[in-house]
Amino acid sequence: MSFINYSSREINCKLVYYGPGLCGKTTNLHYIYAKTSPEAKGKMISLATETERTLFFDFLPLSLGEIRGFKTRFHLYTVPGQVFYDASRKLILKGVDGMVFVVDSQIERMEANIESLDNLRINLAEQGYDLDKLPYVIQYNKRDLPNVAPVEQLRDLLNPTRVPEFEASATTGVGVFDTLKAVAKAVLRELQRGSGGGSSGG
Amino acid sequence: MAGPDVMFPEEQQQITTVCQRLHRDANAKAVLLIGRDGQPIAEAGDVEELDVTSLSSLTAGNVAATGGISKILREKDFTSQFHEGEKIHVHITLVGGRAILVVLFDERSSLGLVRLRVKKSSDEMTRIFDAVSTKAQSKSQPSILTEITDKDIDNLFND
Numbered sequence: 315m316s317f318i319n320y321s322s323r324e325i326n327c328k329l330v331y332y333g334p335g336l337c338g339k340t341t342n343l344h345y346i347y348a349k350t351s352p353e354a355k356g357k358m359i360s361l362a363t364e365t366e367r368t369l370f371f372d373f374l375p376l377s378l379g380e381i382r383g384f385k386t387r388f389h390l391y392t393v394p395g396q397v398f399y400d401a402s403r404k405l406i407l408k409g410v411d412g413m414v415f416v417v418d419s420q421i422e423r424m425e426a427n428i429e430s431l432d433n434l435r436i437n438l439a440e441q442g443y444d445l446d447k448l449p450y451v452i453q454y455n456k457r458d459l460p461n462v463a464p465v466e467q468l469r470d471l472l473n474p475t476r477v478p479e480f481e482a483s484a485t486t487g488v489g490v491f492d493t494l495k496a497v498a499k500a501v502l503r504e505l506q507r508g509s510g511g512g513s514s515g516g
Numbered sequence: 517m518a519g520p521d522v523m524f525p526e527e528q529q530q531i532t533t534v535c536q537r538l539h540r541d542a543n544a545k546a547v548l549l550i551g552r553d554g555q556p557i558a559e560a561g562d563v564e565e566l567d568v569t570s571l572s573s574l575t576a577g578n579v580a581a582t583g584g585i586s587k588i589l590r591e592k593d594f595t596s597q598f599h600e601g602e603k604i605h606v607h608i609t610l611v612g613g614r615a616i617l618v619v620l621f622d623e624r625s626s627l628g629l630v631r632l633r634v635k636k637s638s639d640e641m642t643r644i645f646d647a648v649s650t651k652a653q654s655k656s657q658p659s660i661l662t663e664i665t666d667k668d669i670d671n672l673f674n675d
Contacts, residue, residue: 317521317555318660321528325660326555356569361577370581373554373573381668384660389554389573401588405580409553495673502669509661 315409316505318384326387327501328409329494332434333416334426335367335395338455341484342416343374343390346494349487350376368394371406378498388498395430404437412449412501413438414493416484417472419454419462424471431472449500451478453493458483521551524657527648528558534640535560538617542633543625545604548618549611549641550575557615571618575608579616596634598627609634612642 317326331339340360347358356375363369372392377385393403415434417427435445452473454465465481473479478496482489523531531549539547539560546561548568554576556568578597586594593613599606607619607630617638619630651657 315521315553317523317551317553317557319523319528319557320657320660321523321525328553357567359570359573370577373570373577375569375573379672381672382660382663386672401584402581405577405584408580499669499673502664502672503666505661506664506666506669509659 316411316501322385323383324385324387325381325502325505326389327411327498327505328389328391329412329414329497329501330406330410331390331392331414331416332403332430333395333455334418334423334430335397337395337416337418337423337427337430338482338484339392339395339416340368340372342414342453342455342482342490342493343372343392345484345487345490346376346390347374349491354378367396368392369399370394370402381502386498386502388501390494397429400433400437403433404440407437407441407443410438410441410443410448411504412497413445413451414497415450415452415472417452417454417468419456419468420459421461421463424463427468427472446475449497449504451480451493451497451500453480453482453489455482455484455489457481457488458486522652523557523648524651527644527651530644531558531641532560534637534644538619538633538637542619542621542630544619544621544630546620548572548575548620550616550618552576552579552610552614552616561620575616575618579608579610596631607631607634609638611638612645614645615641617641 331342333339354377359373361370374390376388378388379386391406393406415431438445454468480489480493484490535547535549535558544561546563549558550572551557554573556572559568582594595610597608603622605621609617611617621630
Protein backbone atom coordinates (compact mmCIF):
# COMPACT_ATOMS: atom_id res chain seq x y z
CA MET A 315 0.00 0.00 0.00
CA SER A 316 1.36 3.41 -0.89
CA PHE A 317 2.53 5.61 1.96
CA ILE A 318 2.39 9.38 1.70
CA ASN A 319 4.39 11.36 4.22
CA TYR A 320 3.41 15.04 4.24
CA SER A 321 6.17 15.79 6.70
CA SER A 322 9.12 14.48 4.66
CA ARG A 323 7.12 15.12 1.45
CA GLU A 324 7.43 11.62 0.03
CA ILE A 325 5.21 9.25 -1.90
CA ASN A 326 6.29 5.63 -1.35
CA CYS A 327 5.04 2.79 -3.55
CA LYS A 328 5.74 -0.94 -3.73
CA LEU A 329 6.34 -2.75 -7.01
CA VAL A 330 6.63 -6.53 -7.22
CA TYR A 331 8.30 -8.55 -9.99
CA TYR A 332 6.66 -11.98 -10.29
CA GLY A 333 7.23 -14.93 -12.61
CA PRO A 334 8.46 -18.51 -12.85
CA GLY A 335 11.83 -19.64 -11.52
CA LEU A 336 14.82 -18.36 -13.53
CA CYS A 337 12.70 -16.04 -15.71
CA GLY A 338 14.93 -13.04 -14.90
CA LYS A 339 13.25 -11.12 -12.08
CA THR A 340 16.46 -10.65 -10.12
CA THR A 341 18.33 -9.86 -13.35
CA ASN A 342 15.86 -7.00 -13.99
CA LEU A 343 16.69 -5.50 -10.59
CA HIS A 344 20.43 -6.02 -11.07
CA TYR A 345 20.30 -4.13 -14.36
CA ILE A 346 18.25 -1.28 -12.86
CA TYR A 347 20.68 -1.09 -9.95
CA ALA A 348 23.69 -1.02 -12.25
CA LYS A 349 22.31 1.71 -14.49
CA THR A 350 20.86 4.06 -11.89
CA SER A 351 22.84 6.98 -10.49
CA PRO A 352 24.01 6.52 -6.87
CA GLU A 353 21.85 9.35 -5.53
CA ALA A 354 18.69 7.77 -6.96
CA LYS A 355 19.11 4.33 -5.43
CA GLY A 356 19.62 2.66 -2.10
CA LYS A 357 21.40 -0.60 -1.39
CA MET A 358 20.13 -3.66 -3.22
CA ILE A 359 19.39 -6.56 -0.91
CA SER A 360 19.19 -10.15 -2.11
CA LEU A 361 18.08 -12.86 0.27
CA ALA A 362 19.36 -15.76 -1.81
CA THR A 363 20.47 -19.36 -1.40
CA GLU A 364 24.11 -20.43 -1.79
CA THR A 365 23.38 -21.16 -5.43
CA GLU A 366 22.16 -17.58 -6.01
CA ARG A 367 18.49 -18.52 -6.22
CA THR A 368 16.12 -16.09 -4.52
CA LEU A 369 15.18 -17.47 -1.13
CA PHE A 370 12.85 -14.77 0.14
CA PHE A 371 13.11 -11.57 -1.90
CA ASP A 372 15.35 -9.02 -3.59
CA PHE A 373 14.81 -5.41 -2.64
CA LEU A 374 15.85 -2.23 -4.41
CA PRO A 375 14.77 1.26 -3.29
CA LEU A 376 14.64 3.82 -6.12
CA SER A 377 13.84 7.51 -6.32
CA LEU A 378 12.27 8.53 -9.61
CA GLY A 379 12.18 12.28 -9.13
CA GLU A 380 9.71 14.79 -7.75
CA ILE A 381 6.06 15.50 -8.40
CA ARG A 382 4.67 18.75 -7.01
CA GLY A 383 7.50 18.91 -4.48
CA PHE A 384 7.00 15.32 -3.34
CA LYS A 385 9.78 12.77 -3.84
CA THR A 386 8.51 9.60 -5.51
CA ARG A 387 10.12 6.55 -3.99
CA PHE A 388 9.56 3.10 -5.41
CA HIS A 389 10.46 -0.05 -3.51
CA LEU A 390 11.13 -2.82 -6.01
CA TYR A 391 10.74 -6.41 -4.81
CA THR A 392 11.10 -9.76 -6.51
CA VAL A 393 9.54 -12.99 -5.27
CA PRO A 394 11.26 -16.39 -5.20
CA GLY A 395 10.15 -18.10 -8.41
CA GLN A 396 10.64 -21.70 -7.39
CA VAL A 397 7.31 -23.46 -6.90
CA PHE A 398 7.92 -24.64 -3.32
CA TYR A 399 8.48 -21.11 -1.98
CA ASP A 400 4.81 -20.27 -2.33
CA ALA A 401 4.34 -19.25 1.32
CA SER A 402 7.13 -16.67 0.97
CA ARG A 403 5.74 -15.38 -2.34
CA LYS A 404 2.40 -14.59 -0.72
CA LEU A 405 4.09 -12.45 1.94
CA ILE A 406 5.87 -10.27 -0.60
CA LEU A 407 2.57 -9.42 -2.28
CA LYS A 408 1.23 -7.74 0.86
CA GLY A 409 0.79 -4.03 0.27
CA VAL A 410 1.67 -4.20 -3.44
CA ASP A 411 0.88 -1.13 -5.57
CA GLY A 412 2.03 -2.40 -8.97
CA MET A 413 2.86 -5.75 -10.57
CA VAL A 414 5.30 -6.81 -13.25
CA PHE A 415 4.90 -10.35 -14.55
CA VAL A 416 8.15 -11.52 -16.11
CA VAL A 417 7.63 -14.17 -18.77
CA ASP A 418 10.36 -16.62 -19.74
CA SER A 419 9.91 -16.58 -23.52
CA GLN A 420 11.56 -19.97 -24.10
CA ILE A 421 9.12 -22.49 -25.55
CA GLU A 422 9.96 -25.12 -22.94
CA ARG A 423 9.01 -22.71 -20.12
CA MET A 424 5.49 -22.08 -21.39
CA GLU A 425 3.83 -24.33 -18.83
CA ALA A 426 5.87 -22.75 -16.02
CA ASN A 427 4.71 -19.29 -17.15
CA ILE A 428 1.05 -20.29 -17.15
CA GLU A 429 1.39 -21.97 -13.77
CA SER A 430 3.11 -18.93 -12.28
CA LEU A 431 0.49 -16.51 -13.62
CA ASP A 432 -2.30 -18.68 -12.19
CA ASN A 433 -0.40 -18.75 -8.91
CA LEU A 434 -0.13 -14.95 -8.96
CA ARG A 435 -3.89 -14.55 -9.39
CA ILE A 436 -4.60 -16.99 -6.56
CA ASN A 437 -2.06 -15.42 -4.19
CA LEU A 438 -3.28 -11.90 -4.92
CA ALA A 439 -6.88 -12.97 -4.34
CA GLU A 440 -5.84 -14.37 -0.95
CA GLN A 441 -4.57 -10.91 -0.03
CA GLY A 442 -7.77 -9.32 -1.27
CA TYR A 443 -6.42 -8.05 -4.60
CA ASP A 444 -7.65 -8.57 -8.15
CA LEU A 445 -4.88 -8.61 -10.76
CA ASP A 446 -7.22 -7.00 -13.29
CA LYS A 447 -7.69 -4.01 -11.01
CA LEU A 448 -4.03 -3.49 -10.13
CA PRO A 449 -1.51 -1.47 -12.15
CA TYR A 450 0.06 -4.36 -14.03
CA VAL A 451 2.44 -4.86 -16.96
CA ILE A 452 3.94 -7.92 -18.64
CA GLN A 453 7.52 -8.35 -19.74
CA TYR A 454 8.42 -11.01 -22.33
CA ASN A 455 11.98 -11.68 -21.26
CA LYS A 456 14.86 -13.55 -22.89
CA ARG A 457 13.93 -12.41 -26.41
CA ASP A 458 17.62 -12.72 -27.33
CA LEU A 459 17.55 -16.50 -26.99
CA PRO A 460 17.06 -18.69 -30.09
CA ASN A 461 14.29 -20.97 -28.80
CA VAL A 462 11.65 -18.38 -27.95
CA ALA A 463 7.93 -18.52 -28.66
CA PRO A 464 6.47 -15.80 -30.93
CA VAL A 465 5.13 -12.80 -29.01
CA GLU A 466 1.65 -13.30 -30.54
CA GLN A 467 1.49 -16.75 -28.99
CA LEU A 468 2.69 -15.46 -25.60
CA ARG A 469 0.16 -12.66 -25.74
CA ASP A 470 -2.73 -15.04 -26.43
CA LEU A 471 -1.70 -17.32 -23.60
CA LEU A 472 -0.54 -14.86 -20.95
CA ASN A 473 -2.03 -11.48 -21.73
CA PRO A 474 -5.71 -12.01 -22.52
CA THR A 475 -6.66 -8.62 -21.02
CA ARG A 476 -3.98 -6.87 -23.14
CA VAL A 477 -2.18 -4.99 -20.40
CA PRO A 478 0.94 -3.05 -21.47
CA GLU A 479 3.61 -5.51 -22.57
CA PHE A 480 7.32 -5.23 -23.33
CA GLU A 481 9.85 -7.42 -25.07
CA ALA A 482 13.05 -7.62 -23.08
CA SER A 483 16.43 -9.12 -22.58
CA ALA A 484 17.19 -8.39 -18.95
CA THR A 485 20.82 -9.49 -19.16
CA THR A 486 21.55 -6.79 -21.76
CA GLY A 487 18.97 -4.37 -20.39
CA VAL A 488 16.69 -4.23 -23.43
CA GLY A 489 13.15 -3.39 -22.28
CA VAL A 490 14.05 -3.28 -18.58
CA PHE A 491 13.53 0.45 -18.03
CA ASP A 492 10.53 0.55 -20.39
CA THR A 493 8.87 -2.04 -18.17
CA LEU A 494 9.74 -0.17 -14.97
CA LYS A 495 8.58 3.18 -16.29
CA ALA A 496 5.29 1.73 -17.51
CA VAL A 497 4.40 0.12 -14.19
CA ALA A 498 5.55 3.14 -12.13
CA LYS A 499 3.47 5.42 -14.31
CA ALA A 500 0.45 3.14 -14.00
CA VAL A 501 0.81 3.15 -10.20
CA LEU A 502 0.89 6.96 -10.02
CA ARG A 503 -2.11 7.21 -12.34
CA GLU A 504 -3.99 4.75 -10.15
CA LEU A 505 -3.17 6.77 -7.01
CA GLN A 506 -4.31 9.92 -8.79
CA ARG A 507 -7.54 8.23 -9.91
CA GLY A 508 -8.20 6.72 -6.47
CA SER A 509 -7.97 10.18 -4.91
CA GLY A 510 -10.53 11.59 -7.30
CA GLY A 511 -7.93 13.86 -8.90
CA GLY A 512 -6.35 13.77 -12.33
CA SER A 513 -7.23 16.70 -14.52
CA SER A 514 -5.34 16.80 -17.76
CA GLY A 515 -4.14 20.36 -17.28
CA GLY A 516 -0.74 21.32 -15.95
CA MET B 517 -9.08 -1.79 -0.08
CA ALA B 518 -8.38 1.06 2.34
CA GLY B 519 -6.93 4.33 1.10
CA PRO B 520 -3.22 5.00 1.05
CA ASP B 521 -1.43 5.25 4.37
CA VAL B 522 -0.47 8.80 5.23
CA MET B 523 1.43 10.76 7.84
CA PHE B 524 0.86 14.46 8.52
CA PRO B 525 3.50 16.88 9.91
CA GLU B 526 1.75 17.34 13.26
CA GLU B 527 1.49 13.61 13.98
CA GLN B 528 4.96 13.00 12.52
CA GLN B 529 6.30 15.38 15.16
CA GLN B 530 4.36 13.61 17.90
CA ILE B 531 5.54 10.16 16.77
CA THR B 532 9.15 11.37 16.59
CA THR B 533 8.85 12.76 20.12
CA VAL B 534 7.60 9.36 21.37
CA CYS B 535 10.54 7.65 19.60
CA GLN B 536 12.99 10.10 21.17
CA ARG B 537 11.54 9.55 24.63
CA LEU B 538 11.64 5.77 24.18
CA HIS B 539 15.25 6.02 23.03
CA ARG B 540 16.13 7.93 26.18
CA ASP B 541 14.01 6.01 28.72
CA ALA B 542 15.02 2.58 27.42
CA ASN B 543 18.71 3.49 27.23
CA ALA B 544 18.56 2.31 23.65
CA LYS B 545 21.04 2.88 20.83
CA ALA B 546 18.35 3.62 18.29
CA VAL B 547 14.60 3.44 17.75
CA LEU B 548 12.91 2.98 14.38
CA LEU B 549 9.25 3.04 13.49
CA ILE B 550 8.44 1.27 10.23
CA GLY B 551 5.26 0.72 8.22
CA ARG B 552 4.18 -2.93 7.88
CA ASP B 553 5.14 -2.75 4.20
CA GLY B 554 8.67 -1.63 5.07
CA GLN B 555 8.59 2.15 4.74
CA PRO B 556 10.54 4.05 7.40
CA ILE B 557 8.22 6.38 9.37
CA ALA B 558 10.27 7.82 12.25
CA GLU B 559 13.59 7.33 14.01
CA ALA B 560 15.58 8.42 17.03
CA GLY B 561 19.07 7.85 18.42
CA ASP B 562 22.22 6.77 16.60
CA VAL B 563 20.85 6.29 13.11
CA GLU B 564 23.52 8.09 11.07
CA GLU B 565 25.54 4.90 10.65
CA LEU B 566 22.48 2.77 9.93
CA ASP B 567 21.07 1.92 6.51
CA VAL B 568 17.53 2.66 7.66
CA THR B 569 15.90 1.84 4.29
CA SER B 570 17.45 -1.64 4.13
CA LEU B 571 16.80 -2.30 7.82
CA SER B 572 13.16 -1.30 7.38
CA SER B 573 12.59 -3.56 4.40
CA LEU B 574 14.30 -6.55 6.04
CA THR B 575 12.46 -6.05 9.33
CA ALA B 576 9.13 -5.87 7.52
CA GLY B 577 10.05 -9.09 5.69
CA ASN B 578 10.98 -10.67 8.99
CA VAL B 579 7.69 -9.63 10.60
CA ALA B 580 5.74 -10.86 7.57
CA ALA B 581 7.53 -14.23 7.73
CA THR B 582 6.83 -14.50 11.45
CA GLY B 583 3.18 -13.67 10.75
CA GLY B 584 3.17 -16.48 8.19
CA ILE B 585 4.53 -18.88 10.81
CA SER B 586 1.89 -17.81 13.34
CA LYS B 587 -0.82 -18.48 10.77
CA ILE B 588 0.45 -22.01 10.14
CA LEU B 589 0.57 -22.62 13.90
CA ARG B 590 -2.92 -21.13 14.24
CA GLU B 591 -1.62 -18.51 16.64
CA LYS B 592 -3.19 -15.06 16.27
CA ASP B 593 0.09 -13.20 15.93
CA PHE B 594 3.54 -13.14 17.49
CA THR B 595 3.46 -9.55 18.57
CA SER B 596 7.09 -9.26 19.54
CA GLN B 597 10.48 -10.69 18.61
CA PHE B 598 13.87 -10.50 20.20
CA HIS B 599 17.21 -11.04 18.45
CA GLU B 600 20.14 -11.45 20.77
CA GLY B 601 23.55 -10.55 19.40
CA GLU B 602 26.99 -10.35 20.95
CA LYS B 603 26.96 -6.59 21.22
CA ILE B 604 23.64 -5.45 19.80
CA HIS B 605 20.18 -6.77 20.53
CA VAL B 606 17.02 -6.05 18.59
CA HIS B 607 13.52 -5.88 20.00
CA ILE B 608 10.69 -5.82 17.44
CA THR B 609 7.03 -5.18 18.25
CA LEU B 610 3.88 -4.67 16.24
CA VAL B 611 2.17 -1.40 17.10
CA GLY B 612 -1.60 -1.42 16.77
CA GLY B 613 -1.29 -3.97 13.97
CA ARG B 614 -0.20 -1.11 11.69
CA ALA B 615 3.47 -0.45 12.25
CA ILE B 616 6.64 -2.06 13.52
CA LEU B 617 8.62 -0.61 16.39
CA VAL B 618 12.29 -1.59 16.44
CA VAL B 619 14.57 -0.91 19.40
CA LEU B 620 18.32 -1.50 19.06
CA PHE B 621 20.13 -1.72 22.38
CA ASP B 622 23.37 -2.92 23.95
CA GLU B 623 24.71 -3.82 27.40
CA ARG B 624 23.74 -0.41 28.75
CA SER B 625 20.12 -1.55 28.75
CA SER B 626 18.21 -4.79 29.30
CA LEU B 627 15.39 -6.68 27.63
CA GLY B 628 13.17 -6.11 30.67
CA LEU B 629 13.61 -2.33 30.56
CA VAL B 630 13.10 -2.20 26.79
CA ARG B 631 9.90 -4.26 27.02
CA LEU B 632 8.54 -2.04 29.75
CA ARG B 633 9.22 1.20 27.88
CA VAL B 634 8.04 -0.20 24.55
CA LYS B 635 4.65 -1.06 26.03
CA LYS B 636 4.05 2.56 27.09
CA SER B 637 5.27 3.98 23.78
CA SER B 638 3.18 1.54 21.75
CA ASP B 639 0.00 2.72 23.44
CA GLU B 640 0.87 6.34 22.69
CA MET B 641 1.72 5.53 19.08
CA THR B 642 -1.54 3.65 18.59
CA ARG B 643 -3.44 6.75 19.74
CA ILE B 644 -1.49 8.92 17.28
CA PHE B 645 -2.20 6.47 14.42
CA ASP B 646 -5.90 6.65 15.28
CA ALA B 647 -5.72 10.43 15.02
CA VAL B 648 -3.99 10.17 11.62
CA SER B 649 -6.68 7.78 10.34
CA THR B 650 -9.46 10.07 11.49
CA LYS B 651 -7.82 13.06 9.88
CA ALA B 652 -7.19 11.19 6.61
CA GLN B 653 -10.80 10.01 6.44
CA SER B 654 -12.30 13.39 7.31
CA LYS B 655 -10.72 14.84 4.15
CA SER B 656 -10.07 18.03 6.08
CA GLN B 657 -6.52 17.83 4.71
CA PRO B 658 -6.17 18.34 0.95
CA SER B 659 -4.48 15.30 -0.63
CA ILE B 660 -1.40 15.80 -2.78
CA LEU B 661 -2.81 13.11 -5.04
CA THR B 662 -5.75 15.23 -6.13
CA GLU B 663 -3.31 17.93 -7.27
CA ILE B 664 -1.24 15.61 -9.47
CA THR B 665 -2.06 15.97 -13.14
CA ASP B 666 -1.43 13.61 -16.05
CA LYS B 667 1.19 16.08 -17.24
CA ASP B 668 3.05 15.87 -13.91
CA ILE B 669 3.26 12.12 -14.29
CA ASP B 670 4.37 12.34 -17.92
CA ASN B 671 7.03 14.91 -16.98
CA LEU B 672 8.46 12.58 -14.33
CA PHE B 673 9.23 10.01 -16.98
CA ASN B 674 10.57 12.26 -19.68
CA ASP B 675 14.14 11.31 -20.47
